[in-house]
Amino acid sequence: MKVGVLALQGAFAAHVATFASLGIAAFEVRSAEQLAEADRLVIPGGESTTMSLMLQRSELVGPLREYLDAGHPVFGTCAGAILLASRIEGGRPDQIGFPMLDMTVRRNDYGRQRESFETDLAVTGLQGGDFHAVFIRAPRITQWGGSVEVLATIDGSPALVRCGAIMCSTFHPELAGDPRLHEMFVSIPAGTGDERS
Amino acid sequence: MIRSKGEAGTGNVIEAVRHLRSITGDIRRIGQSDSAELFEWAKRLQAPLPLVQEIAETAKLPVPLFCAGGLATPADAALAMQLGAEAVFVGSGIFKSADPAPRAKAIVEATTHFRDAQILAKVSRGLGAPMTGIGMDDLDQTFADRGW
Numbered sequence: 001m002k003v004g005v006l007a008l009q010g011a012f013a014a015h016v017a018t019f020a021s022l023g024i025a026a027f028e029v030r031s032a033e034q035l036a037e038a039d040r041l042v043i044p045g046g047e048s049t050t051m052s053l054m055l056q057r058s059e060l061v062g063p064l065r066e067y068l069d070a071g072h073p074v075f076g077t078c079a080g081a082i083l084l085a086s087r088i089e090g091g092r093p094d095q096i097g098f099p100m101l102d103m104t105v106r107r108n109d110y111g112r113q114r115e116s117f118e119t120d121l122a123v124t125g126l127q128g129g130d131f132h133a134v135f136i137r138a139p140r141i142t143q144w145g146g147s148v149e150v151l152a153t154i155d156g157s158p159a160l161v162r163c164g165a166i167m168c169s170t171f172h173p174e175l176a177g178d179p180r181l182h183e184m185f186v187s188i189p190a191g192t193g194d195e196r197s
Numbered sequence: 198m199i200r201s202k203g204e205a206g207t208g209n210v211i212e213a214v215r216h217l218r219s220i221t222g223d224i225r226r227i228g229q230s231d232s233a234e235l236f237e238w239a240k241r242l243q244a245p246l247p248l249v250q251e252i253a254e255t256a257k258l259p260v261p262l263f264c265a266g267g268l269a270t271p272a273d274a275a276l277a278m279q280l281g282a283e284a285v286f287v288g289s290g291i292f293k294s295a296d297p298a299p300r301a302k303a304i305v306e307a308t309t310h311f312r313d314a315q316i317l318a319k320v321s322r323g324l325g326a327p328m329t330g331i332g333m334d335d336l337d338q339t340f341a342d343r344g345w
Contacts, residue, residue, distance in 0.1 A: 008309055013283075030310055057306055 001186060004029040004038025008054035010046020010079060014174040015182075022179050024186065032063040039190055041067065045078030045136065045172045048107065052083065052096040061096055068100055073165040073188040075181075081168035082107060082139050089142065100166050102145030103158075109140035121152045121159055121171075126180055133159060133171035141170060165191070199258055201282065203266020206289045208330040213267035213277060220262065221281040228256045269294070269328050271307030271321045278311035295325035 005015045007028035019026035026042070029035050043051075055061050068074060068084075076084040082091070086099035089106040110117070116137060120130035131152070141158040144150070152160035152169075160169045160181070165188055173181040201220055203213035227238055227249060235253055239246040251259055264282035268274055269290035277285050285308055291301045303320040310316040 030313065054305075054309060057302075058310070 002037055002039045003027070003042070003186065004035060004040070005042045005044060006051075006080075007044075008058060008060075009051050010044045011077075011172060011174055012042075012044045014172075015042050015044050015077075018174045018179050018182050019186075022183060022186070030058065032060060035060065035063050035067055038072070040073040040186070040188075041075075042185075043074060043076040043080030043083055044174070045080060048079040048082040048088075049092050049095050051079055052092075055096060065098060068098055068166075071165055071191055073185065073190060074100070074167070075185040076166070076168040077174065078136065078138060078170060078172055081105060081141075081170055084166060084168055085141075087143075101161065101163050101168060102147050103141050103161065104143040105139040105170075106142050107139050108137050109142070110135055110138045113137055119154065121154065123152045123160060123181070125151065126184065128180060131173070131180065132176045132178060133169075133173070134175040135159075135171045138170045198261045198263055198284075200286070201262065201264045201266070203264070203268070204336070205266040206331075207267055207336070208269040208290055208293070208328040209267045209332065210269065210273045210276065210330075211267070213264055213273070214280065216266070217264050217277060217280050217282060224252060224256060224258065227253050267330075268304075269330065271300075271303045271317060271324075274304045275307045275311040275317050278308055284308075290328055293328035295327075300324050300327075 001024060003019055003024055003026040005012045005026050005028055007030050012028060016026045016028065027034070029038060029041065055064065082088055082105050083098050084100045085097065085103050085105040086101060087104040088095065088097055089104060091107060116135060118132060118134050121133045123131050141161065144158060144161065147163050149162045150158040151162055159171055167185055169181065201213065201216040203216050230238060230253060235249050236246065239249045242249065248259065261283040262281065263284035263286055264277040265286035268277060268285055268287045274285045274287065287304055291297045291304065294300045303324055306320045307317055
């Protein structure tokens with residue numbers, strides 16, 4: 001299995017380390033050639049407008065759209081979830097999006113850096129108890145369509161969702177020291193993207 | 198965060214490299230020390246022992262290591278990243294150059310793509326004059342020796 005982690009900005013190193021704890025040698029993706037090597041991809045947390053800018057400057061917007069359309073499994077965390085949402089509230093007008101999931105996200109909706117928090121979440125289908133979730137200037141999923149399966153919620157808003165081969169969390173699973181969500185992601189069979197409606 | 202200090206405001210990358218190497222070199226030496234030597238390190242660094250033990254185990258600092266002081270070109274930024282910095286900070290290297298905006302943009306790209314020689318060559322072109330570096334011999338007092 002070849003797992004790529006988009007490494008233009010943000011928390012990519014912690015994702016690579018989490019996969020390493022599962023015995024999976026994930027690699028950093030900064031170019032179209034490296035993206036083509038990956039059969040699944042993590043879009044990490046960070047700052048979504050910066051990541052959008054770096055995607056443009058690195059000439060990765062087109063290749064990433066094609067990659068997503070090909071139905072490869074993709075895990076978007078925090079800023080990654082913003083990039084994969086069909087509607088972004090509080091974004092920049094020139095911010096690039098990759099509308100894969102029928103949902104609206106509102107940026108920084110749980111508050112600023114000071115209001116970042118950690119909490120335990122019950123996750124549907126996850127063995128071994130609650131998952132310790134780290135929310136850092138997290139986005140909130142405010143609306144979502146029927147195609148989006150909600151796997152965990154916080155205050156009534158989805159925190160972990162899945163639609164076909166795409167998984168998104170509004171928190172940072174790579175900072176928990178707990179690889180179970182990464183394990184869940186690598187267990188998504190390649191080609192599940194066809195289910196997407 | 199922990200910042201490698203370099204010599205701020207000089208555009209002198211030699212000092213930046215020297216300080217970064219001294220930090221990453223010590224991290225490697227800590228990693229090779231046995232448990233008794235780690236006590237010695239903790240004493241010398243005036244750091245809590247569990248912190249030193251964690252560094253020995255993970256071979257990295259528990260917080261991001263960022264490099265500042267003396268970086269002036271995209272190549273400097275990439276060099277710092279290749280030497281083990283996890284982030285870079287460039288101040289006068291940008292603002293004392295002939296054309297700050299494109300230089301800032303180029304340094305951001307060089308930091309992201311720090312291992313890609315082709316991108317480094319591309320973004321380094323046409324940036325105008327960099328800031329003029331100041332040699333260490335020309336300084337009366339160095340920030341590095343003064344502390345903060």
